[in-house]
Amino acid sequence: MAFTTEQRYRAYADWSAEYIEKIKKNTALSPWRTHFHIETPHGLLNDPNGFSYFNGKFTLFYQYFPFGAAHGLKSWVHTESTDLVHFKQTGTVMYPDTPLDSHGAYSGSAMQFGDKLFLFYTGNVRDENWVRHPYQIGALMDQKGNIEKLNKILIEQPDDVTDHFRDPQIFDYQGQYYAIVGGQNLTKKGIIKLYKARNNDYQQWDYVNDLDFANDNTAYMMECPNIVFVADKPVLIYCPQGLDKSVLDYQNIYPNMFKIGDNLDVEQAKLVNPTPLQQLDYGFECYATQAFNAPDGRALCISWLALPDMEYPTDKYDYQGCLSLVKQLSIKNGKLCQNPVAGMVNLRTTQATFAERQHTNNIYELELNFAQNTCHEIVLMADKNGNGLTIIVDTTKGEVIVDRSNCGEKFAEKFGTVRSCQIEKQATTARIFIDRSVFEIFINGGEKVFSGRVFPNAEQTGITIKQGNPTGYFYQL
Numbered sequence: 080m081a082f083t084t085e086q087r088y089r090a091y092a093d094w095s096a097e098y099i100e101k102i103k104k105n106t107a108l109s110p111w112r113t114h115f116h117i118e119t120p121h122g123l124l125n126d127p128n129g130f131s132y133f134n135g136k137f138t139l140f141y142q143y144f145p146f147g148a149a150h151g152l153k154s155w156v157h158t159e160s161t162d163l164v165h166f167k168q169t170g171t172v173m174y175p176d177t178p179l180d181s182h183g184a185y186s187g188s189a190m191q192f193g194d195k196l197f198l199f200y201t202g203n204v205r206d207e208n209w210v211r212h213p214y215q216i217g218a219l220m221d222q223k224g225n226i227e228k229l230n231k232i233l234i235e236q237p238d239d240v241t242d243h244f245r246d247p248q249i250f251d252y253q254g255q256y257y258a259i260v261g262g263q264n265l266t267k268k269g270i271i272k273l274y275k276a277r278n279n280d281y282q283q284w285d286y287v288n289d290l291d292f293a294n295d296n297t298a299y300m301m302e303c304p305n306i307v308f309v310a311d312k313p314v315l316i317y318c319p320q321g322l323d324k325s326v327l328d329y330q331n332i333y334p335n336m337f338k339i340g341d342n343l344d345v346e347q348a349k350l351v352n353p354t355p356l357q358q359l360d361y362g363f364e365c366y367a368t369q370a371f372n373a374p375d376g377r378a379l380c381i382s383w384l385a386l387p388d389m390e391y392p393t394d395k396y397d398y399q400g401c402l403s404l405v406k407q408l409s410i411k412n413g414k415l416c417q418n419p420v421a422g423m424v425n426l427r428t429t430q431a432t433f434a435e436r437q438h439t440n441n442i443y444e445l446e447l448n449f450a451q452n453t454c455h456e457i458v459l460m461a462d463k464n465g466n467g468l469t470i471i472v473d474t475t476k477g478e479v480i481v482d483r484s485n486c487g488e489k490f491a492e493k494f495g496t497v498r499s500c501q502i503e504k505q506a507t508t509a510r511i512f513i514d515r516s517v518f519e520i521f522i523n524g525g526e527k528v529f530s531g532r533v534f535p536n537a538e539q540t541g542i543t544i545k546q547g548n549p550t551g552y553f554y555q556l
Contacts, residue, residue, distance in 0.1 A: 080147055080397075082146075082147060082149045082151065086146075086151070087144070087149055087150070087151030087152065088151060088152050088182055088183075088205075089146075089151075089152070090152075091145070091152070091154075091174065094145075094146055098146070099121075099145070099146075102121045102122070102146070102147060102397040102398075103120070103121050105121075105396050105397045106120065106121040106396050106397050106398045108396060109393055109396040109398070110515075110537065111392070111393060111515055111516035111534050112515065112516075113401055113514045113515055113516060113517055114442045114514050114515060114556070115164070115426060115442070115514055115556060116384070116401045116402060116403070116404070116514050116517055117139075117141060117158065117166050117401060117402040118398075118400075118401040118402075119141075119143060119145075119398050119399075119400060119401075120398075121145065121397055121398050122143060122144050122145040122146055122147055122148070122397065122398055122399075123143070123144040123147070123148050123149060123150060123151075123398065123399045123400055124141050124142070124143055124383075124385075124398075124399070124400035124401060124402070125141070125142045125143075125150070125153075125367065125383055125385065125387075125400055126141070126142045126186045126303065126366075126367035126369070126383050127139060127140070127141055127142075127367065127368075127369045127381045127382070127383060127402055128140040128141065128142055128155055128186050128187055128188070128189075128200065128369065129155065129157075129187065129188060129189035129196075129198055129200075130188070130189070130369045130370070130371050130379070130380075130381060131188070131189040131190055131191065131196065131371055132191065132371075132373050132374050133189070133191045133196040133220075134191075134194075134196075134222045136159045136160060136161055137159060137160045137161070137163055137373075138157065138158075138159050138189065138196060139157075139158050139159070139160070139166060139381065139402075140155040140156060140157050140158070140173070140189075140198075141155070141156050141158070141402060142154075142155060142184070142185070142186060143155070143156045143172075147397050147398075148390075148391070148393065148394035148397060148398055148399035150387070151183075152175055152182065152183055153175065153183040153184055153185060153203075154172050154173060154174045154175060154184055155172065155173040155184050155198075155200070156168060156171075156172050157169050157170075157171035157172065157173070157220075157224065162420075162422040162425070163379065163405040163420040163422055164405070164420065164422040164423055164425065164426065169224050170224065171220070171224035171225075171226065173198065173218060173220075173226050175202075175203075177202070177228055177230070178204070179202040179204065179214050179216050179228075179230070179232065180200075180202030180203065180204065180214070180216065180228075181202075181203075181204050181205075182203045182204055182205045182211075183202075183203035184200055184201075184202065184203075185200060185201035185202070185203045185213075185245050185246070186200065186201060186245065186246040186302075186303060186367065187199045187200025187201060187246065187247050187248075188200075188247060188248040188249050188250075188258075188305075188369070188371070189249075190249050190250075190251070190256075190281070192281060194221070194222060195219040195220065195221055196219065196220040196221075197217060197218075197219060197249070197281050198217060198218040198219070198220060198226070199215070199216075199217050199233070199247045199248075199249050199258065199281070200215075200216060200217070200218075200247065201213050201214065201215055201216070201244075201245035201246060201247065202214040202215075202216045203245075210242070211242040212236070212242065213236055213242055213243070213244045213245050214232045214235075214236075215232065215233050215234035215235075215244075215245075215247050215260060215284075216228070216229065216231070216232060216233055217229040217233050217281065217282070229282065231282070233281075233282060233283075233284055234247065234258070234260065234274060234284050237262075237272070237286070239264055239265055240262040240263060240264055240265070240270070240272075241262075241263045241264070241265065241267070243262060243263035243300050244260060244261070244262040244263070245260065245261060245262070245302070246260065246261045246302060246303050246304065247259070247260045248260075248304060248305050248306065248369075249276075249281070250305075250306055250307070250371070250372070251372070252306075252308075252343060252345060255275065255276070255279065255345070256275075256276035256279050256281065257273060257274065257275055257276065257287075257306075257345060258273075258274045258276070258284060259271050259272065259273055259274070259290060259304045259305075259306060260272050260274070260304070261300065261301040261302050261303065261304045261317065262300075262301065263299060263300045263301075267299050268294075268296050268297075268298070268299065269294075269296075269298035269299055269300045269301035269319055269320065269321070270289050270290075270294070270301060271289065271290040271292070271294075271301050271304045271315075271317065272286065272288075272289055272290065273286075273287040273288060273289070273290045273345070273348040274286055274287060275287050275345070287345065287346075287348045288347070288348035289348065290315075290348050290349070290350065291347065291348060291349040291350065292315055292338055292340070292349075292350040292353050293338070293350075293353050295322075295323070295326045295356070297319075297321070297322055297323035297325075297326055298319030298320055298321045298322045298323075299320055299321040300319075300320040300321065301317050301318070301319055301320075302317070302318040302320060302333075302367065303316075303317060303318050303366075303367045303368065303369065304316070304317040305317065305368070305369060305370045305371075305380075306343065307370035307371060307372055307378045307380070307408065308372055308378065309339075309378045309408045309409060309410050309415065310409065310410045311342075312339055312340060312341065312342070312410060313339070313340045313342065313343040313350060314337055314338070314339050314340075314370075314378070314408065314415060315337060315338045315339075315340065315350055315353070316335070316336070316337045316359060316368050316370055316380070317335075317336060317337070318333055318334065318335050318336070318366060318367060318368075319334060319336055320333050322334055322336070322356075326356060327355075327356050327357075327358065329358060330494055330495050330498065331363065331364075331366075331386060331494055332386050332387070332388060332389060332491075332494055333366060333386060333387060333388075334358065335358070335359045335360060335365050335366050335367070335368055335382065336356050336357065336358060336359060337356075337357055337359050337415060338350065338353040338354050338355070338356060338357070339353065339354045339410065339413075339415060340352060340353045340354075354413075357415070358500075359382075359415075359417075359528070360382070360528045360529065360530050361479075361481075361498050361499070361500040361527055361528065361529050362481065362498055362518075362520070362528070362529035362530040362531040363483065363491070363494075363498060363530070363531035363532065364383075364384045364385050364386055364530060364531045364532050365382045365383075365384065365403065365528075365530045365531075366382065366383045366385065366386050366387070367382065367383040368380050368381070368382040368383075369381060369382075370408065377407055378407065378408040378409075379405055379406070379407055379408070379420070380405070380406050380408060380417070381402055381403055381404075381405050381406070382402065382403040382530065383400065383402060383403075384400070384401050384402060384403050384517060384530055384531070384532060385399060385400040385401070385532070386491075389490075389491055390490065390491075391490055391491075391532065391534075392487075392488040392490055392534040393516075393534070401517060401532075403519060403530055404419045404420070404423065404512065404519055405419070405420045406418060406419060406420070406525070406528075407419075407420055407421075409525075411524065411526070414526050416524055416525035416526055417521065417525040417528050418510075418521060418524065418525040419510070419512070419519075419521070423444075423512075426444075426556040427444065427554040427555070427556060428554075428555045428556065429554065429555040430552055430553070430554055431552065431553045431554075432551075432552065432553070433445060433446075433447060433549060433550060433551040433552055433553050434542075434544075434553070435541070435542055435543055435544050436541055436542040436553070437463075437541050438540045438541055439513075439540050439541065439542065440540070440555075441460055441513055441514075441515050441535065441539075441540055442513065442514055442515060442555070442556050443512075443513050443553060443554060443555055443556055444510070444511065444512050444513075444553075444554040444556055445509070445510070445511040445513075445551060445552070445553055445554070446508070446509075446510055446551045446552045446554070447472075447508065447509045447510075447511065447549045447550070447551035448506065448507075448508055448549065448550045448551050449472045449474055449506065449507045449508070449509070449547070449549055450474065450506055450548075451474050451504070451505050451506045452474060452475050452504075453473075453474055453475065453547055453548075454471070454472075454473040454474070454475060454476075454546060454547055455471065455472045455473075455544075455546055455547030455548070455549045456469065456470070456471045456544075456545040456546035456547065457469075457470050457542065457543065457544050457545065457547075457549060458470075458541075458542070458543040458544075458545060459511070459513055459518070459542055460486055460487070460513070460533065460535040460539040460540065460541075461539060461540075461541040461542060461543040462536070462538040462539045462540075462541065463538065463541070465543045465545060466485040466486070466539070467485060467486050467535065467539050467541070467543070468481070468482075468483055468486045468518060468533050468535075469481070469482040469483075469484075469485065469486075469545075470482075470509075470511075470520065471546075472507055472509065472547075472549070474502075474504060474505060474506065474507050475504065476504070477501055477502050477503060477504040478499055478500070478501060478502065479499060479500055479502055479507075479509075479520075479522055479527065479529070480497060480498070480499045481497070481498050481499070481518075481520065481529045481531070482496060482497045483496050483497075483531065483533050484496035484497065486533040486534075486535050486539065487533055487534040487535035487536050487539055488534040488536075490534070498529060498531075500522075500527045500529075502522060502523060502526075502527060503523070507522065507523055508522070508523055508524065509521065509522050509523075512556075514556075516532055516533060516534050516535070517530075517531075517532060517533075518530070518531055518533060
């Protein structure tokens, strides 16, 4: 259904049980429900939030509007995991139920302090004139999942930003706690502000400076900024909305980008000697990536596999959005690599040599090898005519192409149906995960990644090899 603004911000208690039951039944009819990705039970899921380690488990929240495929009054739904593969909803939800978050619990981060998990997030508040007031606020969750909100603003809206000021990320650098917040300055340019916790107190934050990361100043807003440390190098991951395509050509409505620095100068608020801007994902849907350093030092990240301001075929089933696999970050020869966490191999149930298949259940993993000086074209989720998700790996030209134009229901065609990237002209590997309506492709040990959604029809379940002779394995998951 189409929602009015009043409906999108209606109190949760005002939605009837009959209405919830109705959309639950409608969502259950969808042929595209995922098997091993985090997905909303109904309604809209968007940004991953509060990704952290707490009470001996990995914690992950997702932002949620329960009442349909629309961006409305957002809450945070809590999940936890021991292996970063299976996430279980605990029943804990952080609702927008105070004067400081009355119009939505927007994105943020988390970190354990003592026996509590500190949740650092943006409270979205609208006044009687519908003017937005963004508050950087906090809450504490205990080991039983009880949430107590801190009744104070932790970071006030600065005088030099518009009401686009949100998504605080807390991180530890050399034993000192810092936070970055995305924003828009008064000239409508995207910026990131750096704060320092006074005496390492998460309730007291002092402004350091606007982060110097060789900002090209073409984006109008920096959403979901993260700093994570990979092999001791700071990696800045962020979503520069409105980035000029002359800076870096991308095709999605909004990009998810990163830069690697030699180090982080916190006194000067500077990412030292940053690399050029690079795409985190070359596919169709990857946004609001959240990363953190686990207690064992691993840099882990997870992304929202959807985009703002977009419609998806699942909307008619009253739900939208899912999260990516959890990926571990590494740096290899100066390149940021993303790979699924090791526990994903435990989902494998059977192994077979890779070959054409007339039918699958569209829930599988492939490990493929492509020889040097060859060109290969495979179609996944293929029908009898060979229509489906097309993947071309050309090691002669040094190119990977992903084409979803013939895979099921059409959507987002305004932004194109083909994505590509350059690779080295050499033997190439690909690890591919298919989960009914999700694909995630990891090229050459995660040097390049393609993520996206497709919504195949009932006949699109096969695997076709149209060109070349890729070798490898098929794993049922």
